[in-house]
Amino acid sequence: YLFMLKILLAVPKTIWFNFRYLPFIQAIHLPIWIAPNCKIKVKKIKCTTYKFAAIRIGFHEVPIMDPKSKTVVNGYGSIIFKGTAHIGKGTKIHVQDGATLTLGDNFSISASSQINCYKSISFGRDIQFSWDCLVMDSDTHNIYDERGKRVNDDREIVFGNKIWIGCRCTILKGSIIPNGCVIGACSCVSGKNFEENSIIAGVPAKSLKKIGSWKL
Numbered sequence: 001y002l003f004m005l006k007i008l009l010a011v012p013k014t015i016w017f018n019f020r021y022l023p024f025i026q027a028i029h030l031p032i033w034i035a036p037n038c039k040i041k042v043k044k045i046k047c048t049t050y051k052f053a054a055i056r057i058g059f060h061e062v063p064i065m066d067p068k069s070k071t072v073v074n075g076y077g078s079i080i081f082k083g084t085a086h087i088g089k090g091t092k093i094h095v096q097d098g099a100t101l102t103l104g105d106n107f108s109i110s111a112s113s114q115i116n117c118y119k120s121i122s123f124g125r126d127i128q129f130s131w132d133c134l135v136m137d138s139d140t141h142n143i144y145d146e147r148g149k150r151v152n153d154d155r156e157i158v159f160g161n162k163i164w165i166g167c168r169c170t171i172l173k174g175s176i177i178p179n180g181c182v183i184g185a186c187s188c189v190s191g192k193n194f195e196e197n198s199i200i201a202g203v204p205a206k207s208l209k210k211i212g213s214w215k216l
Helices: 002-021
Strands: 032-034 039-047 055-057 072-081 085-087 092-095 100-103 107-109 114-117 120-122 127-129 134-136 157-159 163-165 198-202 205-210
Touching: 002 032, 002 039, 092 100, 100 114, 114 120
Parallel strands: 032 055, 039 072, 055 085, 072 092, 072 100, 085 107, 092 114, 100 120, 107 127, 114 134, 120 157, 127 163
Antiparallel strands: 198 205
């Protein structure tokens, strides 16, 4: 009953959003569904799918989260969906003006995580986030040397395909994560010296063990 009520309450915002931001021929399929408690403000959004409800924002919940938590998407730059996606309740996404956030097919972020994109963050296909994670390609504040030159430029983050990110992980600017990896809970990832098909864990994170695969 509660789920059906949530769907019904989502209809007005969902219809408005699709016809406001997508081409008419795509909007009539309602590929993007937005839960009623979401706060969304975007400048440019693109999705490659015409499938009904392929992208769901703010519906998924986890037991540990605050039930009053809201999903917030501030997209002053560009957000690109390259297939299906679900963005869990309580997730916060910020895309700075001039930046690009790209979400590959079958993107999933469970709840209460944050993505702060100031330059470029791109995800491949089959990405699975747990809760309370942070991804940021910027320090958000500038640091200068003695001559006034900035020393902490923003740097893009690139995720390969089929990556599982455990709970409470932090992914910092300049990180490149290869295909087939699992990132252990509470890890801090920075850099690009990681092996494909490996368990990445620790502070700072390292590739600890090769794996064959993992199951979605």
